[in-house]
Amino acid sequence: MNIKASGLKRILFTVVIALVIGAVLILMIGENPIEAYQALFKGAFKGKFGFGNTVATFTPLLLTSIAFAVAAQAGAFNVGVEGEVFLGGIAAAYIGVNFTFLPKPILLITCFLGAMVVAGAWATIPAVLKAYYGVSEVCTTILMNTVAVYITSYLVSGPMSAGTANAQSHSVAVNLPQFMKPSSANVGVFIAIVIVVLVAIMLYKTKFGYKIRVVGTNPAFADCIGINSKKVFINSMILSGAIGGIAGCIEVLGVHGYFLNNFAVGLGSNGMLAALIARSNVVLTPFLAFFLSILKAGAMGMQQSTGVPKALVDTIIAIFIIVATMETLFEFKKKIKRKVKKEKGEAKA
Amino acid sequence: MSAIIENVDKIFNVSLIYATFRSATPIIFAALCAALTQQANILNIGTEGIMLVGSFTAVGVSYLTGNWVIGVLAAMISGAFIASIMAVGHIKYNAEICAIGMGINMLALAVTKLLLNVIFKTNGTFSDPKIVPIPKVHFAFMDDIPVLNQLLNNWSITEWLAIVLILVLQFLFYKTVWGLRLRAVGQFAMAAQTAGIKVTQIKYQAMIASGLMGGLAGAHLSLGYSTQFVENMTNNRGFMGVAAMYFGGANPILTALGCLLFGFADSVGARLQAYGIPSQFVLMMPYIVTIVILAISMYVKYRNNKRKESSLLAPKAQLKTQG
Numbered sequence: 010m011n012i013k014a015s016g017l018k019r020i021l022f023t024v025v026i027a028l029v030i031g032a033v034l035i036l037m038i039g040e041n042p043i044e045a046y047q048a049l050f051k052g053a054f055k056g057k058f059g060f061g062n063t064v065a066t067f068t069p070l071l072l073t074s075i076a077f078a079v080a081a082q083a084g085a086f087n088v089g090v091e092g093e094v095f096l097g098g099i100a101a102a103y104i105g106v107n108f109t110f111l112p113k114p115i116l117l118i119t120c121f122l123g124a125m126v127v128a129g130a131w132a133t134i135p136a137v138l139k140a141y142y143g144v145s146e147v148c149t150t151i152l153m154n155t156v157a158v159y160i161t162s163y164l165v166s167g168p169m170s171a172g173t174a175n176a177q178s179h180s181v182a183v184n185l186p187q188f189m190k191p192s193s194a195n196v197g198v199f200i201a202i203v204i205v206v207l208v209a210i211m212l213y214k215t216k217f218g219y220k221i222r223v224v225g226t227n228p229a230f231a232d233c234i235g236i237n238s239k240k241v242f243i244n245s246m247i248l249s250g251a252i253g254g255i256a257g258c259i260e261v262l263g264v265h266g267y268f269l270n271n272f273a274v275g276l277g278s279n280g281m282l283a284a285l286i287a288r289s290n291v292v293l294t295p296f297l298a299f300f301l302s303i304l305k306a307g308a309m310g311m312q313q314s315t316g317v318p319k320a321l322v323d324t325i326i327a328i329f330i331i332v333a334t335m336e337t338l339f340e341f342k343k344k345i346k347r348k349v350k351k352e353k354g355e356a357k358a
Numbered sequence: 359m360s361a362i363i364e365n366v367d368k369i370f371n372v373s374l375i376y377a378t379f380r381s382a383t384p385i386i387f388a389a390l391c392a393a394l395t396q397q398a399n400i401l402n403i404g405t406e407g408i409m410l411v412g413s414f415t416a417v418g419v420s421y422l423t424g425n426w427v428i429g430v431l432a433a434m435i436s437g438a439f440i441a442s443i444m445a446v447g448h449i450k451y452n453a454e455i456c457a458i459g460m461g462i463n464m465l466a467l468a469v470t471k472l473l474l475n476v477i478f479k480t481n482g483t484f485s486d487p488k489i490v491p492i493p494k495v496h497f498a499f500m501d502d503i504p505v506l507n508q509l510l511n512n513w514s515i516t517e518w519l520a521i522v523l524i525l526v527l528q529f530l531f532y533k534t535v536w537g538l539r540l541r542a543v544g545q546f547a548m549a550a551q552t553a554g555i556k557v558t559q560i561k562y563q564a565m566i567a568s569g570l571m572g573g574l575a576g577a578h579l580s581l582g583y584s585t586q587f588v589e590n591m592t593n594n595r596g597f598m599g600v601a602a603m604y605f606g607g608a609n610p611i612l613t614a615l616g617c618l619l620f621g622f623a624d625s626v627g628a629r630l631q632a633y634g635i636p637s638q639f640v641l642m643m644p645y646i647v648t649i650v651i652l653a654i655s656m657y658v659k660y661r662n663n664k665r666k667e668s669s670l671l672a673p674k675a676q677l678k679t680q681g
Binding site: 034038086088138141142143144145147148149151152153155156159160162163166167278281282285318320321323324326327328330331334335336337338 | 401403443447450451452453454456457458460461462464465467468469471472474475476594597598600601604636638639641642645646648649652653656657659660
């Protein structure tokens with residue numbers, strides 16, 4: 010069996026296990042699991058609003074999951090995508106509000122570039138600390154997420170505030186058009202898909218992508234064959250940050266039209282989960298991101314039409330991850346087969 | 359700014375010492391939880407989740423039984439249970455520790471939210487007069503002694519326990535056979551195995567002990583530090599504990615000193631807020647301090663290591679720092 014097929018099989022297994030454990034939990038609450046799952050999928054697909062919601066949830070998840078996966082390919086565990094989404098969002102909002110002298114198409118591009126630069130720069134800090142001094146990037150990025158949230162929160166309630174009751178910035182002068190109203194699905198989803206395709210091509214077809222993968226597999230080997238592993242590590246983190254920044258930019262320009270305080274809580278970590286389940290395989294990750302967004306978008310529908318709380322879906326997703334991370338969990342079958350063969354061999358002898 | 363300079367004696371006074379210790383204790387417990395596994399070379403990213411589950415269990419059981427001791431014990435057991443999920447995943451099924459740790463954190467957040475909805479039928483916060491908190495230790499003779507009264511009186515029992523546990527762990531790690539084995543496993547598992555130490559068993563023991571400690575951390579947070587459960591009430595304290603553990607190199611006493619630094623930043627920040635510093639700056643201060651301290655301590659370690667390596671081994675040293 011080749012690696013991709015076994016990976017797919019493993020993921021299907023984990024999906025089933027997670028859904029079964031979820032069903033048991035629903036039974037324990039005293040609800041009907043089949044009805045609950047039906048309501049979940051209905052909520053995610055029914056009508057323009059339902060499916061639009063799924064697409065709107067999918068857009069940032071796709072980008073953040075790919076952002077995590079790119080860093081993971083170089084061996085970094087970048088929990089900081091969330092903070093990068095926030096900072097990308099605030100940069101896009103600042104440019105979108107203040108640079109109105111630019112013609113609209115250029116303003117749009119400037120927003121994206123600004124978001125990428127700011128978020129990329131933010132990701133550079135933990136990358137450099139890890140590459141040169143061995144400071145755990147897991148720790149620094151988690152702490153920096155909170156710092157990023159507070160920085161943006163200060164900016165939208167202080168200097169950049171629109172003066173409304175909710176802490177938010179002024180409306181940006183340029184928007185990504187929404188389709189499938191009343192949901193907030195917007196053309197950002199196509200931008201996200203294009204970026205994911207570009208990243209996949211970059212990883213598997215270019216020299217830089219090759220370097221990233223080598224550094225991720227074995228940095229010592231990379232250094233021996235003349236790849237500067239530290240530089241590649243930092244660059245991949247910057248790339249990861251920039252993708253996170255784009256996610257923030259799309260959320261601000263496409264969904265809200267302004268920077269809303271705390272708008273992106275959970276976007277980064279959910280993306281990370283999708284990537285973790287797929288072991289940062291860039292091809293599989295988008296599908297898992299889509300699956301998670303179905304669960305997330307349908308959860309509201311499930312809560313409304315049955316008595317099952319939304320938090321149950323998060324529990325299922327968490328179980329999903331824990332099962333998925335256990336690499337050798339599904340090898341028990343092989344072991345049994347091997348044992349049987351051995352015994353047979355002994356019997357013959 | 360001038361307001362701060364004028365009121366400097368109100369910001370830095372005797373009560374700041376206890377305020378520092380008080381906000382440091384939850385982090386101290388969390389850091390000890392992380393240190394226990396770190397000695398066996400397992401990075402316990404799940405500290406946050408273990409702690410959160412502990413907080414929830416402590417409040418829930420204390421509310422249902424009306425007894426804080428049972429609440430704390432239940433919290434410790436629940437912590438050990440969560441840690442053993444992680445231990446089985448990591449040790450038996452070869453899960454990447456960061457990945458499963460983050461999974462555990464997510465699970466803790468989701469499960470506590472779910473149970474809050476299902477059992478206590480509320481959202482966000484659960485507080486009730488029937489929750490019995492961890493009692494405070496009151497010394498009657500100190501009431502009339504001004505400084506001591508402010509400094510040492512009315513600590514919660516778990517705050518005293520924190521100091522005891524720091525010393526106990528210090529002894530356990532560096533003066534007992536189990537500690538020696540634990541450190542041997544952490545430094546070079548294969549050599550430890552060759553010497554006849556049961557590596558897997560020690561790793562499991564470290565994880566379970568860490569879970570007990572993490573549960574206690576959560577119980578202190580929800581029954582000692584406050585008397586309620588709030589969704590995500592650990593609020594990154596677990597991660598700050600992990601950072602402090604890095605700062606102290608998993609040595610309990612040094613680790614606790616790191617925690618006190620965060621506590622100091624936290625409580626000075628809270629006081630500065632009264633003098634016109636935006637709340638967000640105050641709130642982010644402990645995080646920035648953590649990152650800076652972490653960076654400095656790792657930089658110092660890196661430089662020392664480099665100095666130790668002989669110049670002949672220089673290329674090898676470079677490789678080591680990347681691992």
